[in-house]
Amino acid sequence: MPDDATSTAETTDTTTDTAGEAAKTFTQEQVNTFLAEQKRKIGDVSKFKADSAELAAIKEAQKSTDEKAADQLAAAKRDVADARNESLRYRIAAEFKLSEKQAASLAHITSEDGMRDVAEQLAASDVDRKKQGNFVPREGSTTHSADSAELETTRALFGSN
Numbered sequence: 001m002p003d004d005a006t007s008t009a010e011t012t013d014t015t016t017d018t019a020g021e022a023a024k025t026f027t028q029e030q031v032n033t034f035l036a037e038q039k040r041k042i043g044d045v046s047k048f049k050a051d052s053a054e055l056a057a058i059k060e061a062q063k064s065t066d067e068k069a070a071d072q073l074a075a076a077k078r079d080v081a082d083a084r085n086e087s088l089r090y091r092i093a094a095e096f097k098l099s100e101k102q103a104a105s106l107a108h109i110t111s112e113d114g115m116r117d118v119a120e121q122l123a124a125s126d127v128d129r130k131k132q133g134n135f136v137p138r139e140g141s142t143t144h145s146a147d148s149a150e151l152e153t154t155r156a157l158f159g160s161n
Contacts, residue, residue, distance in 0.1 A: 092116055096123040
């Protein structure tokens with residue numbers, strides 16, 4: 001807090017109401033009192049965080065062994081589903097001969113048919129690119145012919161070919 005926060009200089013609220021009345025002014029003591037009151041109302045945030053962690057620990061301790069087993073089973077089922085999805089993604093990527101980067105684009109798709117459709121499109125676009133190669137149309141050709149006077153000057157300077 002700045003040093004002038006403890007001074008008793010008045011601060012002015014520059015807002016006015018719709019009737020255009022004069023603005024209210026507050027002393028620094030009034031502002032400090034208001035801020036202290038607000039801090040008291042809000043309380044200590046770290047206390048709330050500690051209470052929240054304690055409550056979570058109590059709830060976890062109150063769970064029965066059946067509830068804990070059910071939670072572990074649900075987590076294991078999620079892990080198995082994720083592993084199956086990843087295995088399917090890599091199998092389809094190998095089938096369509098996709099690169100690792102292309103295979104990674106299949107990660108957000110959950111259905112096998114959807115993965116196959118996207119993999120087929122990726123493979124087709126890759127084949128088209130390989131067919132065409134790095135072809136640039138009209139590479140090496142000029143789009144306009146030189147003026148005959150320019151051509152003669154160039155040949156005179158650099159020799160004729």
